[in-house]
Every structure is written in C-alpha cells, then in structure tokens.
Amino acid sequence: MATGILWMMSVWALFGDDVPTESEAGGFVKRLYDLGDAAGKPAVGATILFAAYMLGSILTVSANSATFQAGRIWHAVTKSRSHALSTPETMRREFSMSRWVQAELAQRIWADLPWMENMTMGRRDGATFEFMHLLLADINQLDTRLHAKNQDLYQEYDRRAAEAALRINVGLSVAILSISLAFSFTSWCLFGLTLSAAFVALGVHRSRQSNDVIIQALLIRVIESPVLEGQHPHVVMMRNQVTEELAQTGRVATAS
Known part of the structure; x- marks a missing residue:
C-alpha cells in the first residue's frame, strides 16, 4: 500500500492542477464529487486507500x-x-x-x-x-x-x-x-x-x-x-x- 500511495502522490504532483474543483466540475467529474459528498469522507478515504493498494500491487517490482x-x-x-x-x-x-x-x-x-x-x-x-x-x-x-x-x-x-x-x-x-x-x-x-x-x-x-x-x-x-x-x-x-x-x-x- 505504501508503494501505491507514493505513486498516487506522484500522479497528483504532476496532474493535480488539471483536476477541476467541485464548483468548476461538470459531467462525470461532477457526479464523482456528488458521490463523494453522499458517501462521506470515511468512504472516500477508504476508496483512495483501496485504489492505492491495487496500484501498488500492480506496480510492485520483484x-x-x-x-x-x-x-x-x-x-x-x-x-x-x-x-x-x-x-x-x-x-x-x-x-x-x-x-x-x-x-x-x-x-x-x-x-x-x-x-x-x-x-x-x-x-x-x-x-x-x-x-x-x-x-x-x-x-x-x-x-x-x-x-x-x-x-x-x-x-x-x-x-x-x-x-x-x-x-x-x-x-x-x-x-x-x-x-x-x-x-x-x-x-x-x-x-x-x-x-x-x-x-x-x-x-x-x-x-x-x-x-x-x-x-x-x-x-x-x-x-x-x-x-x-x-x-x-x-x-x-x-x-x-x-x-x-x-x-x-x-x-x-x-x-x-
């Protein structure tokens, strides 16, 4: 999971400025924001950690x-x-x-x-x-x-x-x-x-x-x-x- 989190931080450092804010978002991105609001911060955090785990598993080097x-x-x-x-x-x-x-x-x-x-x-x-x-x-x-x-x-x-x-x-x-x-x-x-x-x-x-x-x-x-x-x-x-x-x-x- 640590590897996945570091990779996600790298992606965010490169492309974070290109992600629209909730007030600017539209279409699918707006729906993601709405889903996050409905689910709450704990669910969003758990989703991010799960994504980090999956990413780390894929990118793990022998x-x-x-x-x-x-x-x-x-x-x-x-x-x-x-x-x-x-x-x-x-x-x-x-x-x-x-x-x-x-x-x-x-x-x-x-x-x-x-x-x-x-x-x-x-x-x-x-x-x-x-x-x-x-x-x-x-x-x-x-x-x-x-x-x-x-x-x-x-x-x-x-x-x-x-x-x-x-x-x-x-x-x-x-x-x-x-x-x-x-x-x-x-x-x-x-x-x-x-x-x-x-x-x-x-x-x-x-x-x-x-x-x-x-x-x-x-x-x-x-x-x-x-x-x-x-x-x-x-x-x-x-x-x-x-x-x-x-x-x-x-x-x-x-x-x-």
Whole structure:
C-alpha cells in the first residue's frame, strides 16, 4: 500500500492542477464529487486507500529482478575499470549471494558433479559459474521446496524477502515522487533521490540475505535442486559434452 500511495502522490504532483474543483466540475467529474459528498469522507478515504493498494500491487517490482538490474547498472559504471567481475551475469551472482556463500556453493557443486574434475580449471570455473546462474534462476522453485521441507528456514527466508521487496519498491516510488515534485515545483526535491538510493541499496542487501537462506538450505541438504542432482537439461548437456570429449581423447571419465 505504501508503494501505491507514493505513486498516487506522484500522479497528483504532476496532474493535480488539471483536476477541476467541485464548483468548476461538470459531467462525470461532477457526479464523482456528488458521490463523494453522499458517501462521506470515511468512504472516500477508504476508496483512495483501496485504489492505492491495487496500484501498488500492480506496480510492485520483484526484489530479485531489482537486484539483477542493480548488478547490471553497477557493471555499466565499473566496466571501464580493472574490476574482477567483468560481465553482467557475474554481477548478478555477486549481488545475489554473499561471497562466502558462493565459495561454499562452488564446493558443493564440485562434490555433487564429480565429472567436472575432468575439465580444465578454467572451464570448470566457467561451468561452476553457469550452474550458480541456473540456481539463481530457479530460486522461486527452491523456495517452494523449502516451504514444504522446513517451516523455520522458510519463514526466515520469507521475512527477509518481504523486507527486501518493501525497501526496494518504496525506494523506487520515492524516486518517482522526487522527480515528479521537482518537475512540478522545485529541483530541490531531487535530493529525495538520495533517500531513494539508500532504500534500494538496503533492499538489495536484504534480497541477497534472503537468497543466502535458500543456498544454505541447499548446502545442508534440506532441499535439493535439479542442477545439483544433475537433472537440469543444461547440466546433462555439459556432462554429455565432457563424456564425448573424453571418449575422443581416450581418457577415462570420473564417475558421474
């Protein structure tokens, strides 16, 4: 609802002067005023809040999607510098998981998919990154599995994810409101973008923490993933490629 109210304030800042007063209104707008007078202020307030709730529901942004976009923006800003994370996809992983969780997950991938030992180190690192990317893409399915397996962990994940979504969406709404106020009144209102950036940054951090809960559940085997089970189509394709290459070179494959 908070997001919807901020969006409605933005619209009012831009177009409020174009709305006729009750004495100036005619036709359909006049009937709306009459209906508001008949229903009373409490009913009008409740209607506005309901409209704000509906608007907020429609315009809500996924926390993980916002986190991904934050990674892409950060990459665009830093790509001209000597930065170890050099692709938008790598930045998605960096923004979506803590570094120590990434390291633990890499060890789990290598343990569960032993055929990767037949790869060169560079190729194995690349495959590990690809499988992490697949796990992140499947995060919505994994939280459903966690809900069925462990309520305590799921509630912790859900709380963090909800906080992340609230902070990110409020931050984006504050940005729109700041721009609307600056356009209609004074450019000083653009200072609200600082507050917006702070909210989004806090939301991205909280989103990463919520994803860490899912990954930790994978690491301690509370839930399983088709990627780590070797059943994901991309993992199967990679394993078949490695097996074919080993057959062509006459090497003996590590058991899968």
